[in-house]
Amino acid sequence: MPDFGLVKVVICPDSFTGTLSAAEAAGAMAAGWASHAPADELVLRPLSDGGPGFVDAVAAAQAGRRHSLSVTGPLGDPVQADYLVTPDGTAWIESAAAAGLHLIPEDRRNPAATTSRGVGELIAAALAGGAHRIVVGVGGTGTCDGGAGLLAALGATTGRPAGLTAGGAGLAALETLDLAPAVALAAGTSLEVATDVDVPLLGPRGAARGFAPQKGATPDQVEQLEAAMVHWARLLGRSGDRRSAAVALGAGAGGGIGAALIRLGARRVPGIDTVLAVADMGGLVATADLVITGEGSFDWQSLRGKAVAGVAAAALEHAVPVVVIAGRVEVSRREWITAGVATALAAAAEPDETAAEGVTRAAARAARTWSRS
Numbered sequence: 001m002p003d004f005g006l007v008k009v010v011i012c013p014d015s016f017t018g019t020l021s022a023a024e025a026a027g028a029m030a031a032g033w034a035s036h037a038p039a040d041e042l043v044l045r046p047l048s049d050g051g052p053g054f055v056d057a058v059a060a061a062q063a064g065r066r067h068s069l070s071v072t073g074p075l076g077d078p079v080q081a082d083y084l085v086t087p088d089g090t091a092w093i094e095s096a097a098a099a100g101l102h103l104i105p106e107d108r109r110n111p112a113a114t115t116s117r118g119v120g121e122l123i124a125a126a127l128a129g130g131a132h133r134i135v136v137g138v139g140g141t142g143t144c145d146g147g148a149g150l151l152a153a154l155g156a157t158t159g160r161p162a163g164l165t166a167g168g169a170g171l172a173a174l175e176t177l178d179l180a181p182a183v184a185l186a187a188g189t190s191l192e193v194a195t196d197v198d199v200p201l202l203g204p205r206g207a208a209r210g211f212a213p214q215k216g217a218t219p220d221q222v223e224q225l226e227a228a229m230v231h232w233a234r235l236l237g238r239s240g241d242r243r244s245a246a247v248a249l250g251a252g253a254g255g256g257i258g259a260a261l262i263r264l265g266a267r268r269v270p271g272i273d274t275v276l277a278v279a280d281m282g283g284l285v286a287t288a289d290l291v292i293t294g295e296g297s298f299d300w301q302s303l304r305g306k307a308v309a310g311v312a313a314a315a316l317e318h319a320v321p322v323v324v325i326a327g328r329v330e331v332s333r334r335e336w337i338t339a340g341v342a343t344a345l346a347a348a349a350e351p352d353e354t355a356a357e358g359v360t361r362a363a364a365r366a367a368r369t370w371s372r373s
Contacts, residue, residue: 147260
């Protein structure tokens, strides 16, 4: 066993979508490490890249007041969602709280029909409350409506009844889009969209072709949604700086919620960088001997702005090694080393294990390799 003299380990995973929250994943990793090296110092910092857990991650690092309200869920039924207001007047909103994939039963997942309206209702509530800055975390949604429902909640209109809230498939039939009411409502407020990926609205890694399959879309629905997104991009048009929101980095995040917010004038920022800054992770990582992070699937998306990439970049600045523990590891060793990851371990649960037990077992394996105990 190598003797690296490690005594301090920062454990900072994102959620394992559908199985473990970020806090649960961190706890399972800590339990596994401690089972082999109980004397090591473990610092737990559950993270979010803009998806599920975004508000919790910010709240863990900053004081603030939570506001809870009933909003339109992805299937049109009401759901309860929170947003956070910090003392500096910033409202922190999590798209997944109102439109998350986890809110949709598996047998009803159909991104051609789900809506992002509830996200817009959260933004409207924050605006009505006087927030001068709004940061919207985008990721982990069960929608692919280009943010149309969000825009409807902020006052945007079209010529067809329910045209903006009927889901992504219906966008292809829209003939007009009046964004003026939504633009006016957001005017004077600093908007930021903190996305979990940096992909555009269209194309092989866009909102439809890149992400709709994991939200329940069939191959035919994926192509239907791609065509709808192409039409939607035309309707969104160009913002005041004459740039198309559809081609902006992060436009495809959240099934196109990124594009809608960018069209309203939002500045796109990487979600993980936002959370890392709020939590002062740079200072914490600088004092660590090892960082452990992870998520449900370590794949191509992980290297396009998700938590693993952000953590690896932060650790690389201080020459601190990073271990990734994920339910599935789908990138090659060459890819993860290039991203600044020392090693990646799959934590797929055995038939008689829970997801947490699989993560715990992988963390114990990491400790046997990296701890001096």
